[in-house]
Amino acid sequence: MNLFEKIEPLLLNVQKPARYIGGEPGSIMKDKSQIKARFAFCFPDRYDVGMSHLGMKVLYAVINQRPEYWCERVFAPDTDFEALMREHHLPLYALESLEPIKDFDFIGFTLQYELCYTNILNMLDLAGVPVWQRDRGESIAPIVCAGGSCACNPEPIADFVDLFFLGEGEEVDLEVMDLYVKMRDAGATRSEFLKAASQIQGVYVPSLYDVSYHEDGTVKAVTPKDGAPATVRKRIIENFDKCPAPESFVVPFSEIVHDRAVTEVLRGCLRGCRFCQAGFLYRPFREKTPETICEQSKKLIDNTGYEELSLCSLSTSDHSRIEEMMDGLLTFTENEHINLSLPSLRVDNFSTGLMNRLRRVRSSGLTFAPEAGTQRMRDVINKNVTEEELMRTCKIAFNAGQTSVKLYFMMGLPTETDDDIRGIIELAQRVVDMFYEMERRPKGKPVQISCSIATFVPKPFTPFEFHPQDTREMIAHKQKILEEAVAGHKRIRASWHFPETSILEAVLAKGDRRLCNVIYGAWKRGCIFDAWSEHFNYPLWLEAFAEQGLNVEFYANRPRPYDEVFPWDHLDYYVDKAFLIRENEKAKQAQTTKHCRLQCAGCGVTKVTGHPCFDYSKPLRDLPEALTS
Amino acid sequence: MVPVRATFEKRRRAKYISHLDLMRCMQRAFRRAGVPIWFTEGFNPHAYLMFPLALSLGCESGCECMDFRIDGDMPMQEAMERLNRVLPPDLQILAVAAPVRKHTDIAFADYAVRLDSEQPDALRTAWDAFIAQPEILVEKKTKRGTAQVDVKAQAEIQDVQTAADGLLLKLRLPAGTSVNVNPGLLTDAFLAWLPEHAPEVQTGTVHAERLAILCADGTPFA
Ligand code: SF4
Numbered sequence: 001m002n003l004f005e006k007i008e009p010l011l012l013n014v015q016k017p018a019r020y021i022g023g024e025p026g027s028i029m030k031d032k033s034q035i036k037a038r039f040a041f042c043f044p045d046r047y048d049v050g051m052s053h054l055g056m057k058v059l060y061a062v063i064n065q066r067p068e069y070w071c072e073r074v075f076a077p078d079t080d081f082e083a084l085m086r087e088h089h090l091p092l093y094a095l096e097s098l099e100p101i102k103d104f105d106f107i108g109f110t111l112q113y114e115l116c117y118t119n120i121l122n123m124l125d126l127a128g129v130p131v132w133q134r135d136r137g138e139s140i141a142p143i144v145c146a147g148g149s150c151a152c153n154p155e156p157i158a159d160f161v162d163l164f165f166l167g168e169g170e171e172v173d174l175e176v177m178d179l180y181v182k183m184r185d186a187g188a189t190r191s192e193f194l195k196a197a198s199q200i201q202g203v204y205v206p207s208l209y210d211v212s213y214h215e216d217g218t219v220k221a222v223t224p225k226d227g228a229p230a231t232v233r234k235r236i237i238e239n240f241d242k243c244p245a246p247e248s249f250v251v252p253f254s255e256i257v258h259d260r261a262v263t264e265v266l267r268g269c270l271r272g273c274r275f276c277q278a279g280f281l282y283r284p285f286r287e288k289t290p291e292t293i294c295e296q297s298k299k300l301i302d303n304t305g306y307e308e309l310s311l312c313s314l315s316t317s318d319h320s321r322i323e324e325m326m327d328g329l330l331t332f333t334e335n336e337h338i339n340l341s342l343p344s345l346r347v348d349n350f351s352t353g354l355m356n357r358l359r360r361v362r363s364s365g366l367t368f369a370p371e372a373g374t375q376r377m378r379d380v381i382n383k384n385v386t387e388e389e390l391m392r393t394c395k396i397a398f399n400a401g402q403t404s405v406k407l408y409f410m411m412g413l414p415t416e417t418d419d420d421i422r423g424i425i426e427l428a429q430r431v432v433d434m435f436y437e438m439e440r441r442p443k444g445k446p447v448q449i450s451c452s453i454a455t456f457v458p459k460p461f462t463p464f465e466f467h468p469q470d471t472r473e474m475i476a477h478k479q480k481i482l483e484e485a486v487a488g489h490k491r492i493r494a495s496w497h498f499p500e501t502s503i504l505e506a507v508l509a510k511g512d513r514r515l516c517n518v519i520y521g522a523w524k525r526g527c528i529f530d531a532w533s534e535h536f537n538y539p540l541w542l543e544a545f546a547e548q549g550l551n552v553e554f555y556a557n558r559p560r561p562y563d564e565v566f567p568w569d570h571l572d573y574y575v576d577k578a579f580l581i582r583e584n585e586k587a588k589q590a591q592t593t594k595h596c597r598l599q600c601a602g603c604g605v606t607k608v609t610g611h612p613c614f615d616y617s618k619p620l621r622d623l624p625e626a627l628t629s
Numbered sequence: 630m631v632p633v634r635a636t637f638e639k640r641r642r643a644k645y646i647s648h649l650d651l652m653r654c655m656q657r658a659f660r661r662a663g664v665p666i667w668f669t670e671g672f673n674p675h676a677y678l679m680f681p682l683a684l685s686l687g688c689e690s691g692c693e694c695m696d697f698r699i700d701g702d703m704p705m706q707e708a709m710e711r712l713n714r715v716l717p718p719d720l721q722i723l724a725v726a727a728p729v730r731k732h733t734d735i736a737f738a739d740y741a742v743r744l745d746s747e748q749p750d751a752l753r754t755a756w757d758a759f760i761a762q763p764e765i766l767v768e769k770k771t772k773r774g775t776a777q778v779d780v781k782a783q784a785e786i787q788d789v790q791t792a793a794d795g796l797l798l799k800l801r802l803p804a805g806t807s808v809n810v811n812p813g814l815l816t817d818a819f820l821a822w823l824p825e826h827a828p829e830v831q832t833g834t835v836h837a838e839r840l841a842i843l844c845a846d847g848t849p850f851a
Contacts, residue, residue, distance in 0.1 A: 004641070009834040011645055012687045018650060023642030023717050025658070251657055253650045305657030305715070336660075337674065 003098045006090050014081045018254040019047035022095030026250040026304060027073075028064045029096055036068040036181050039173075040094050040101035040142075042109045044119035045531065047075040051250070052258035054312055055110055055148065055169075061246035062170050069177055072096040072104075073250065076119045076529070077126070085126060092127040102128045105180060107142045108173075109161075111150035114508035115501065115531035117157050118523040120146075124160070131160055131520070133207055138189040143180065147173075151204075152234075152281055153460045153568040156508050156515035158206035162190070163197055165204075166571060167234025168267075170243060172202040198228040202235030204571065211513050211567075217554055219512055219565040233572040233608070240267055240286035245296050248303035260308035260341070261300040265293050265325065269314040270596035270613075274382045274587055275371070275410065277459035278314055280575050284605045284613045285318075285596060290325040298332055308339040316342060317626050318597075366397045369408035373423030379590040380415050382583075387427065394431050398441060404448040405431065411478050411496070412456040412470035414587060421478050424451055425485040425492060432491045451494045453482065455502035459509050460568045461575060463583035469506040469556045475499040500538040504530065507555040512567040515555075518544045576604035597627050630667060631699040634728040635709065636851050638691040639684060643719035648683040654720075655695060662711035667698035681732040681850070682804055682842055685811045688740075690839040694851050696728055726851065736845035738804035739787075740812045744819075745795040745833030753791045755827035759819050760786065767818045769810075780815050783808070795833070804842065812837045 011017035041060060043050025050056060056073070063071035072094035077085060084090070091100040101107055107129065109120050124131045129142060136144070146154065147165030154164045165172055176197055183193045191207075198205040208228035212220040224230050237243045245264065252259065266287035269279040288296075297309055309329070319325060333340045370385050372378045378385060394405055409424050428449045435447040455475055458464045470478070479496055486494045508515065521544030529535035545551055560566065562581050569577070579602060586593060593601050597614055606612060620628045639646070646654060656676045659666045668674040679696040699708055705725040713721050746752040759765075765781040788799035802810040816835050823830055842850040 016647075017645040017686070018647065021642045021645050023719055025654070025661070025715065025717055251654075253646045253654055255650070301660070302663075303661065305660035305662075307656070307660070337668065 003090065003093050003100065006088065007093070007098065010081070010084045010088060010090070013084060015078065016047075016254050018252075019075070020077065020081060020095075022073075022098065024250050024252050026248050027096055028060075028070070028250075030064075030067075030070045032070075032097070034068070035070045037070075037105040037177050038103075039063050039069060039071040039106040039108060039177070040074050040104045041071050042074040042101075042107060042120075042123055043076070044109055044111075044116040044123060045076055045529070046078055047252075048254070048256040050075045051252050051256040053110070053112065054262050054264060055112075057246050057249050057262075058264075059110075059169055059173060060250070061248070062244055063173060063177070065244065066174065066177075068181075069174075070096075074101055074107075074123070076123055079529075079535075082122075082126065092123055100127065102142060105141045105143065105184075106177070107144050109144075109146040109148075111146050111148035111154075111157075113531060114150055114156075114505050115536075117508060117519050118527045118530055120157065121160065121520065121523045122528050133159055133162055136162070136190065138191065140180070140184050140188060140190050140193055143190070143193070145176075149278065149281055150509075152277075152571060152573055153509060153511070154204065154206065155211075155513045155567040156511040156519060158513050159516040161206065162194060163203055163205045165235075166202050166232060167573070168237050169235075170237055172200060172235045175200055176203060195226050195228075198226075198232075201233055204232040206513075209570065213512075213514075217550075219567055219569075221565065222567075222570045224570075231570050231572045234574065236284070236574075237267075237286075238609075241288045241292050247296075247299050249300065249306075251304050251306070258310070259306075260310050261297065261304050261306040262310050262312045263293055263297045263300065264288070264312045265316055266313040266319055270318055271315060271384065272382055272583075272593050272595060272601065273371070274380075274463040274583055275413065275456060275458075276314075277462050280461045280580075280603075281573055282314070283574055283603065284609060287319055290321050290328050293325055294328040294332070297329060301332075301336065301338060307337065308341060309333060310341045317624075320597075320623055320627065322624055322626070366393075366402055367406040367408065368393065370427065371408065371410055372413060372420065373409060373425070373427045374420045376590050377413060377416060377420045377423065379592050380587050381410075381413055382587070382592050384592060384595065387430070390427075391431065391434055395434065395438070398435055398438060398447075401442050403435075403442050403445045404450070406450045406452065407431075409451055409453045410456045411453050411482075412475055412502075414464055414467045415590075416478075418478070418481050421481045422485045424453065425482065425489065425494065428492045428494075429489060432489075447491050449492045451486075451492065453494060453496040455497070455499045457502050457506045457509060460566065461573050461580070463580045463587055465510070465566070465580065466560045466562065466584055468559045469503065470499075471553070471557050472499055472503065475502075497533075501530075501533070501536055503552055503556050504538070504541060507552050510567075511555050514548065514550060517548050518550060520544075521547050574603075574605045574608050576607075579603045595627075597623070631703075631705060632728055633697055633699060633705045633708065633725050634851050635695045635697070635712075635722045636724045636726075637693050637695060637720065637722045639693055639720055640689050640691075641719040643717060644687050644689050646720070647686055648680070652678060652680065658712055658716050659697070661715040662708070664708045664711055665699060665701040665703060667700040679732070682735055682738070682809075684839060685813060685837075688812070688837045688839055691723065692839060692841055692849075692851070694842065724851075728851075730844055730850050733806065734844040735805040735842055735850050736803065737801050737843040737847075739840040739843065740798075740800045740802065741838045741840055742798040742800060742812050742816060743792075743795055743836040744798070744816065745835070746831060747794070747833075748830055749791045749793065749795055751827065751830045752796050752832065753789070755823060755830050756789065756796060756819065758826065759822050765815075765818055767814055769814060778810075780810065780818060783810050784815055799840075801843075 060071050063069050074094050093100050121131045130136050144162045146161050147169050151164045194205045197203050208226050210223045214220045268282040268285035270285040371383045428451050431449050458467045522541050525540040527540050666676045669677050681694050709722045709725045764779045766777050767780050768775045769778045785801040790797040
């Protein structure tokens with residue numbers, strides 16, 4: 001049943017109705033009668049955020065490449081439309097067919113940040129699907145699944161989800177759909193299907209694991225049943241260069257956060273910054289050849305008609321053939337009036353050659369992330385940026401006529417002292433001083449250094465997973481120090497947020513299965529869109545914790561011993577816990593670890609892949625400047 | 630350089646594309662279609678595309694206009710075919726021709742409006758009473774805040790029909806760059822007037838469709 005007639009009368013009463021009606025160029029329509037399985041790909045946030053997400057576009061393309069499967073898009077309706085949907089009993093529908101997703105075979109969520117969890121419950125409820133997995137009964141459809149970076153510790157939402165995809169989804173999603181069609185046609189029940197699916201590498205079925213706890217609330221054991229594997233290993237794409245990439249995107253009508261063509265240039269990261277979860281989760285480092293990148297980019301521009309191309313990766317400048325890649329891209333983008341934008345460039349390897357190419361790229365101010373204010377602190381977190389490198393890069397930017405620089409920092413890092421906090425402002429001041437010492441500095445606009453200081457959130461699968469997060473009081477104290485330090489510095493602006501969002505993020509990131517009840521309680525109290533400050537309601541969350549006899553301090557502020565069983569220990573992301581412990585010990589000594597291209601640190605990846613991540617016999621001098629230091 | 634005036638339709642799902650978004654959507658369609666559109670010169674060149682008359686959000690139409698120039702020797706018929714292949718099915722070009730009239734010649738637009746109701750006769754009675762008022766003052770957004778206008782004096786009501794599921798109106802309203810009146814201005818005023826004067830009448834959705842864009846002498850603009 002197509003819901004167009006029911007949707008239409010509501011649309012003129014909501015903000016930006018184009019978000020709710022689909023029909024965009026590039027959206028894929030199929031003949032339902034030819035379809036064997038339907039997948040509702042749900043992004044648990046608003047259209048403008050979800051439509052900007054590359055992972056969704058990739059899986060949309062991968063599933064729809066199969067003629068017998070149809071993947072459609074679903075986003076969280078904004079509160080004005082949600083109210084009308086509930087009032088008029090309009091169930092959550094997918095944007096292509098405009099049909100209710102409760103009749104689909106799969107309802108899949110992508111988990112990009114922890115603060116979207118209440119939206120998942122809300123979307124299931126709007127769809128008319130029971131939010132608890134145990135209430136879904138034995139009929140096989142719909143299977144509620146989830147994947148994405150937060151699936152590395154899915155325990156806080158384990159009781160709401162039938163199965164999780166760990167790691168990269170391009171292959172495993174289709175394997176699970178194939179199995180589903182086979183078993184459904186043979187009359188299998190939900191639990192029979194889930195049992196069989198748990199045998200596929202990269203599939204985690206939480207209902208097949210019992211969790212027991214010690215009296216102090218820590219996890220005692222996670223016990224598999226019905227033949228489920230004791231540890232579930234993530235999936236990766238071995239031949240990344242040949243892996244299918246979307247040839248087209250759905251091009252939205254209304255404005256979205258990142259409205260442009262995006263090409264993924266590399267996966268994983270070779271840097272090993274100790275605070276960065278993505279840097280460990282997506283190992284090993286793999287890159288596409290410049291030829292593939294140019295070909296895919298060109299095809300995307302041709303098929304979408306976008307006027308802007310952006311490159312996506314954790315650290316684009318670490319590509320081993322970046323200059324070739326840039327030359328190839330600039331040749332066709334300049335011919336066709338396409339703007340090229342380059343996020344995630346690192347400050348330490350901003351070579352002059354690259355800078356010259358970048359000057360031809362339209363840029364809206366430069367942003368760098370030294371992450372910490374003092375060299376000692378940067379060594380602790382293994383952010384291999386020296387002050388000299390930062391100064392050199394800023395100088396290049398100033399020479400190119402820029403006068404404003406945005407610097408990103410964190411506070412609440414392990415071993416941090418008040419001096420490290422003051423160091424942030426002192427570092428910014430030295431950039432200001434350097435500007436005024438330049439003889440040929442840009443005239444006219446005064447220099448402006450903006451420092452954005454986030455509260456550090458320790459995450460699973462990082463060397464800092466053992467660390468407590470700073471308490472609210474400690475963060476308040478450090479913010480006060482910042483305030484005093486920045487007073488009187490006219491050319492420096494410093495900004496930070498209230499810490500409550502970061503505290504909840506830490507709790508949900510490192511939480512266990514008992515948090516399912518807390519999330520349910522928070523949602524029942526009205527919490528949704530927790531990532532948006534205008535919606536975030538911390539007191540309601542605290543009530544939900546108290547109701548379950550739990551508290552945030554246990555999850556966020558407790559140091560965790562090396563021998564504790566963590567809620568995510570039965571999930572294998574290739575990186576060994578022993579390696580994380582070694583890195584944490586080195587952090588305490590402020591000792592750095594070289595990046596993977598210079599020397600393998602033995603993180604555990606090769607044990608699975610069976611080969612070294614790089615060809616270390618290749619001389620370093622053949623690599624770009626950025627990778628040799 | 631070939632100047633082209635395209636007539637296109639905007640229906641069903643495409644009705645909800647705002648005017649600003651339509652501009653971006655068309656620019657991208659030209660790139661996908663491989664139609665060599667003329668770019669403006671200067672520091673920040675952009676595709677030259679003109680929409681002489683905006684259509685309000687949610688209003689359907691089969692007579693929208695868009696002007697552009699082909700930079701090369703592609704026949705305009707081919708440009709239309711190429712564009713239609715890459716445009717959504719609810720947003721299709723119906724005709725292309727060389728522009729004749731100036732944008733400033735636009736003076737009126739005709740609309741068909743359907744007001745859904747399960748009590749069409751009662752709605753008709755209410756409408757007759759509403760429209761019999763000597764003047765109908767509404768707040769209208771202008772470039773300098775809001776102004777009071779008498780929408781009755783501006784609207785030419787060409788036809789009123791009672792149908793099984795509501796009321797059908799045909800309206801001719803001023804259009805163009807200096808004065809522009811959307812049918813919603815009149816229907817919103819009516820719906821706001823109803824609860825007080827005919828509280829028993831329930832209404833449903835309002836459908837509006839632009840039927841023609843006209844010049845001062847009553848001839849079609851394109
Ligand atoms: S195995 Fe070695 S080179 Fe590969 S990701 Fe781990 S530390 Fe880096």
